[in-house]
Amino acid sequence: NAGVTQTPKFQVLKTGQSMTLQCAQDMNHEYMSWYRQDPGMGLRLIHYSVGAGITDQGEVPNGYNVSRSTTEDFPLRLLSAAPSQTSVYFCASTQWGVGETQYFGPGTRLLVL
Amino acid sequence: RKEVEQDPGPFNVPEGATVAFNCTYSNSASQSFFWYRQDCRKEPKLLMSVYSSGNEDGRFTAQLNRASQYISLLIRDSKLSDSATYLCVVYRYGGSQGNLIFGKGTKLSVKP
DSSP states (O other), X not given: OOOXXXXXXXXXXXXXXXXXXXXXXXXXXXXXXXXXXXXXXXXXXXXXXXXXXXXXXXXXXXXXXXXXXXXXXXXXXXSSOOGGGOEEEEEEXXXXXXXXXXXXXXXXXXEEO | OOSEEEOOOOEEEETTXXXXXXXXXXXXXXXXXXXXEEOTTSOEEEEEEEOTTOEEETTEEEEEETTTTEEEEEEOSOOGXXXXXXXXXXXXXXXXXXXXXXXXXXXXXXXX
Protein backbone atom coordinates (compact mmCIF):
# COMPACT_ATOMS: atom_id res chain seq x y z
CA ASN A 1 0.00 0.00 0.00
CA ALA A 2 1.18 3.50 -0.80
CA GLY A 3 -0.70 4.93 2.20
CA VAL A 4 -1.50 8.62 1.80
CA THR A 5 0.01 10.38 -1.19
CA GLN A 6 0.10 14.09 -1.94
CA THR A 7 1.04 16.08 -5.01
CA PRO A 8 2.79 18.32 -5.67
CA LYS A 9 5.59 18.28 -3.08
CA PHE A 10 6.42 21.94 -3.70
CA GLN A 11 4.58 24.77 -5.38
CA VAL A 12 5.14 28.48 -5.90
CA LEU A 13 2.12 30.61 -6.75
CA LYS A 14 1.51 34.24 -7.42
CA THR A 15 -1.13 36.11 -5.46
CA GLY A 16 -4.54 35.53 -7.02
CA GLN A 17 -3.70 32.27 -8.75
CA SER A 18 -5.73 29.17 -8.05
CA MET A 19 -4.55 25.60 -7.70
CA THR A 20 -5.55 22.18 -6.42
CA LEU A 21 -3.55 20.13 -3.96
CA GLN A 22 -4.12 16.45 -4.58
CA CYS A 23 -4.50 13.81 -1.87
CA ALA A 24 -5.20 10.11 -2.27
CA GLN A 25 -5.25 7.12 0.07
CA ASP A 26 -5.45 3.42 -0.68
CA MET A 27 -6.43 2.16 2.78
CA ASN A 28 -10.20 2.51 2.24
CA HIS A 29 -10.39 5.00 5.10
CA GLU A 30 -13.63 6.89 5.49
CA TYR A 31 -12.27 9.92 7.35
CA MET A 32 -9.92 12.31 5.55
CA SER A 33 -8.73 15.74 6.50
CA TRP A 34 -6.52 18.64 5.48
CA TYR A 35 -4.26 20.51 7.87
CA ARG A 36 -1.92 23.41 7.51
CA GLN A 37 1.17 23.75 9.66
CA ASP A 38 2.80 27.09 10.31
CA PRO A 39 5.74 27.89 12.60
CA GLY A 40 4.55 28.41 16.16
CA MET A 41 0.95 27.53 15.28
CA GLY A 42 0.94 23.77 15.22
CA LEU A 43 -1.41 21.78 12.99
CA ARG A 44 -4.72 23.46 12.18
CA LEU A 45 -7.63 21.69 10.54
CA ILE A 46 -8.87 23.24 7.29
CA HIS A 47 -11.59 20.84 6.09
CA TYR A 48 -12.49 17.25 6.72
CA SER A 49 -14.70 14.53 5.29
CA VAL A 50 -16.36 11.58 7.00
CA GLY A 51 -17.10 9.79 3.73
CA ALA A 52 -17.71 10.21 0.02
CA GLY A 53 -20.05 13.12 -0.64
CA ILE A 54 -19.73 14.56 2.89
CA THR A 55 -17.41 17.42 3.82
CA ASP A 56 -17.30 19.94 6.63
CA GLN A 57 -15.30 22.94 7.70
CA GLY A 58 -12.51 22.81 10.22
CA GLU A 59 -10.88 25.57 12.20
CA VAL A 60 -9.45 27.62 9.29
CA PRO A 61 -11.58 26.99 6.15
CA ASN A 62 -11.59 30.45 4.55
CA GLY A 63 -10.00 30.56 1.12
CA TYR A 64 -10.19 26.79 0.61
CA ASN A 65 -12.68 24.41 -0.96
CA VAL A 66 -12.85 20.63 -0.86
CA SER A 67 -14.89 17.87 -2.41
CA ARG A 68 -15.03 14.11 -1.84
CA SER A 69 -16.41 12.30 -4.87
CA THR A 70 -14.66 9.02 -4.05
CA THR A 71 -13.39 7.34 -0.90
CA GLU A 72 -9.83 7.53 -2.18
CA ASP A 73 -9.46 11.18 -3.20
CA PHE A 74 -9.79 14.41 -1.25
CA PRO A 75 -8.46 17.42 -3.21
CA LEU A 76 -8.00 20.84 -1.63
CA ARG A 77 -8.58 23.88 -3.82
CA LEU A 78 -7.12 27.31 -3.23
CA LEU A 79 -9.51 29.70 -4.91
CA SER A 80 -7.37 32.84 -5.06
CA ALA A 81 -4.00 32.38 -3.40
CA ALA A 82 -2.83 34.90 -0.81
CA PRO A 83 0.58 35.23 0.89
CA SER A 84 -1.13 34.23 4.17
CA GLN A 85 -1.67 30.79 2.64
CA THR A 86 2.06 30.15 2.48
CA SER A 87 2.36 27.04 4.59
CA VAL A 88 2.95 23.31 4.66
CA TYR A 89 -0.22 21.36 3.91
CA PHE A 90 -0.79 17.84 5.18
CA CYS A 91 -3.54 15.48 4.14
CA ALA A 92 -4.46 12.71 6.57
CA SER A 93 -6.79 9.74 6.73
CA THR A 94 -8.10 7.39 9.40
CA GLN A 95 -10.53 4.54 9.67
CA TRP A 96 -13.59 6.04 11.31
CA GLY A 97 -14.34 4.54 14.66
CA VAL A 98 -11.35 2.21 14.75
CA GLY A 99 -8.96 4.07 16.96
CA GLU A 100 -7.89 7.48 15.89
CA THR A 101 -4.48 6.88 14.35
CA GLN A 102 -4.09 9.44 11.63
CA TYR A 103 -1.93 8.56 8.66
CA PHE A 104 -0.42 11.65 7.13
CA GLY A 105 0.78 12.28 3.62
CA PRO A 106 4.30 13.68 3.08
CA GLY A 107 3.02 17.25 2.76
CA THR A 108 2.94 19.99 0.16
CA ARG A 109 5.09 23.08 0.71
CA LEU A 110 3.35 26.09 -0.76
CA LEU A 111 4.83 29.54 -1.25
CA VAL A 112 2.55 32.37 -2.35
CA LEU A 113 4.35 35.46 -3.60
CA ARG B 1 -6.13 28.98 26.66
CA LYS B 2 -5.24 26.35 24.07
CA GLU B 3 -7.06 23.05 24.38
CA VAL B 4 -3.80 21.10 24.38
CA GLU B 5 -0.67 22.68 25.80
CA GLN B 6 2.85 21.33 25.87
CA ASP B 7 6.22 22.28 27.29
CA PRO B 8 7.57 24.95 24.96
CA GLY B 9 11.05 23.40 24.61
CA PRO B 10 13.45 23.07 22.97
CA PHE B 11 15.04 20.31 25.01
CA ASN B 12 18.75 19.87 24.34
CA VAL B 13 20.08 16.71 26.01
CA PRO B 14 23.18 14.50 25.71
CA GLU B 15 22.99 10.95 24.44
CA GLY B 16 21.94 8.56 27.18
CA ALA B 17 19.95 11.15 29.11
CA THR B 18 16.41 10.67 30.32
CA VAL B 19 13.98 13.36 29.21
CA ALA B 20 10.33 13.93 30.08
CA PHE B 21 7.69 15.88 28.18
CA ASN B 22 4.49 17.14 29.75
CA CYS B 23 1.15 17.98 28.22
CA THR B 24 -2.13 19.27 29.65
CA TYR B 25 -5.56 19.29 28.07
CA SER B 26 -8.52 21.42 29.01
CA ASN B 27 -11.54 19.47 27.74
CA SER B 28 -12.60 16.88 30.29
CA ALA B 29 -14.62 15.10 27.58
CA SER B 30 -11.40 14.05 25.87
CA GLN B 31 -11.46 10.35 25.26
CA SER B 32 -8.15 9.16 23.84
CA PHE B 33 -4.60 10.37 23.98
CA PHE B 34 -1.55 9.96 21.81
CA TRP B 35 2.01 11.03 21.22
CA TYR B 36 3.07 11.68 17.64
CA ARG B 37 6.59 12.24 16.41
CA GLN B 38 7.47 14.65 13.62
CA ASP B 39 10.92 14.72 12.08
CA CYS B 40 12.18 17.92 10.48
CA ARG B 41 10.30 18.67 7.25
CA LYS B 42 8.37 15.39 7.46
CA GLU B 43 4.84 14.38 8.32
CA PRO B 44 3.72 13.48 11.86
CA LYS B 45 3.64 9.78 12.70
CA LEU B 46 2.05 7.98 15.61
CA LEU B 47 4.59 7.17 18.31
CA MET B 48 2.27 5.60 20.86
CA SER B 49 -1.16 5.72 22.37
CA VAL B 50 -1.52 6.66 26.04
CA TYR B 51 -3.59 4.51 28.37
CA SER B 52 -4.89 5.26 31.85
CA SER B 53 -2.80 2.49 33.33
CA GLY B 54 0.34 3.85 31.69
CA ASN B 55 2.15 2.03 28.94
CA GLU B 56 5.67 1.35 27.82
CA ASP B 57 7.25 0.70 24.45
CA GLY B 58 10.94 0.02 24.75
CA ARG B 59 12.62 3.19 25.98
CA PHE B 60 9.38 5.17 25.84
CA THR B 61 6.85 5.37 28.68
CA ALA B 62 3.57 7.26 28.47
CA GLN B 63 1.37 8.19 31.41
CA LEU B 64 -2.11 9.66 31.69
CA ASN B 65 -3.68 11.34 34.70
CA ARG B 66 -7.34 12.02 33.91
CA ALA B 67 -8.02 13.75 37.22
CA SER B 68 -5.30 16.32 36.53
CA GLN B 69 -5.85 16.24 32.74
CA TYR B 70 -2.17 15.61 32.26
CA ILE B 71 -0.18 13.41 29.87
CA SER B 72 3.51 12.68 29.93
CA LEU B 73 6.13 11.00 27.78
CA LEU B 74 9.40 9.72 29.22
CA ILE B 75 12.32 8.78 26.99
CA ARG B 76 15.13 6.82 28.62
CA ASP B 77 18.66 6.39 27.25
CA SER B 78 18.16 9.03 24.56
CA LYS B 79 19.58 8.31 21.10
CA LEU B 80 20.63 10.76 18.41
CA SER B 81 17.76 9.35 16.34
CA ASP B 82 15.25 10.52 18.95
CA SER B 83 15.83 14.12 17.82
CA ALA B 84 12.44 15.29 16.56
CA THR B 85 9.38 17.25 17.59
CA TYR B 86 6.93 15.39 19.82
CA LEU B 87 3.26 16.25 19.49
CA CYS B 88 0.73 15.63 22.23
CA VAL B 89 -2.62 14.72 20.66
CA VAL B 90 -6.04 14.42 22.23
CA TYR B 91 -9.17 12.86 20.72
CA ARG B 92 -12.60 14.13 21.57
CA TYR B 93 -15.73 14.08 19.50
CA GLY B 94 -16.94 17.15 17.64
CA GLY B 95 -15.88 20.78 17.27
CA SER B 96 -14.46 22.82 14.42
CA GLN B 97 -10.95 21.66 15.24
CA GLY B 98 -12.00 18.14 14.35
CA ASN B 99 -11.77 15.14 16.54
CA LEU B 100 -8.00 15.17 16.97
CA ILE B 101 -6.50 18.17 18.72
CA PHE B 102 -2.75 18.63 18.29
CA GLY B 103 -0.46 20.43 20.67
CA LYS B 104 2.16 22.70 19.12
CA GLY B 105 4.89 20.21 19.86
CA THR B 106 8.10 20.09 21.85
CA LYS B 107 11.38 19.92 20.01
CA LEU B 108 14.00 17.49 21.27
CA SER B 109 17.61 17.66 20.21
CA VAL B 110 19.90 14.86 21.38
CA LYS B 111 23.59 15.72 21.15
CA PRO B 112 26.60 13.36 21.03
